[in-house]
Ligand code: GLU
């Protein structure tokens with residue numbers, strides 16, 4: 292079978308990067324990919340091995356396609372158990388020295404078979420395929436993923452006393468936040484905002500929107516960076532959907548705008564709030580598929596302890612202008628470029644490549660069928676009582692996912708079934724656990 296990535300060019304690119312990396316004091320490069328449980332798995336190589344790794348990849352065990360959040364394994368129809376191997380191939384276009392891990396650089400990786408063909412279970416490959424399908428229609432998508440996290444002390448308690456959005460909390464962690472900002476900026480990322488969030492010990496950062504695959508890469512890089520800076524300050528980090536039982540949790544909201552020939556289709560159109568017809572149909576497509584998409588974007592048992600009404604998590608399948616209780620919050624922004632749709636129902640235990648790929652595939656289906664956008668929900672859906680709740684548990688989301696011909700087709704059978712197996716096994720793993728036990732089991736995993 293044909294090799295589908297340009298091996299020789301990749302090796303040349305690695306050799307060209309080597310001298311600069313060496314001059315920057317880089318000793319090794321870590322290659323990361325995100326599994327179906329949302330955990331980042333890595334391999335690293337010394338700098339001298341980078342060109343070889345860029346050309347041939349490094350070995351990666353396929354059974355991590357069915358790894359669960361607790362590092363145990365389940366099985367899917369395509370699983371080969373302990374047998375077989377894949378190649379983890381770094382994408383050197385995103386190679387970057389890590390500001391908070393001196394001596395190390397990072398690159399996101401794609402997974403290929405040993406023949407050099409794309410591994411059908413590769414989540415990043417899936418996101419790229421769907422992005423290309425969007426581009427074939429003369430459209431493009433800009434995406435940005437917000438990151439919320441809780442800082443904790445060595446004992447695991449929130450390590451900030453100051454109030455929500457409070458200057459007090461900001462002052463408590465002034466040096467730490469400065470270092471987060473500097474590290475992200477040194478890595479070439481454009482930070483838009485950084486602030487204390489609502490929950491105890493919680494902060495949030497947002498970065499500039501970019502292409503869907505790039506946005507997924509960026510969100511992982513940002514999270515690794517925050518963790519590394521935190522470690523240098525003696526802080527632990529949790530991206531878990533719920534840190535404290537009953538309290539507001541960590542979301543991972545995805546902002547998205549659809550563009551054609553440099554024009555943002557969420558601005559200046561004839562539809563509601565300036566939406567263009569294509570944007571309306573695209574968003575209608577995502578709303579229609581949202582219950583099934585939760586199996587990708589709210590993937591764990593704990594995700595549903597966050598996704599409840601009145602916690603700004605977007606627990607209702609509806610949309611509204613600046614409505615923070617709707618799963619889809621429409622934002623008109625102060626400039627044409629800023630208008631976007633924010634999907635609030637997703638959290639950081641999700642694999643972001645699955646989320647962007649799934650959302651784009653659903654949006655394309657909305658375009659294909661000319662789906663009308665349902666009426667707007669102008670106020671708190673919990674008070675209105677008319678909007679539909681999204682799945683309230685992982686088994687409910689699995690149910691919707693199992694019925695989704697759209698996601699089965701978009702993901703391809705192997706990836707679709709691997710995700711399903713992981714979701715079912717995790718639902719089983721924590722069934723019968725108290726909420727407190729489930730929260731404790733996953734609080735530090737992602
Ligand atoms: N922390 C909230 C969540 O779980 C979101 C708060 C907000 O940014 O609106 O998604």
Ligand code: MG
Pocket residue numbers: 437439488495
């Ligand atoms: Mg927030």
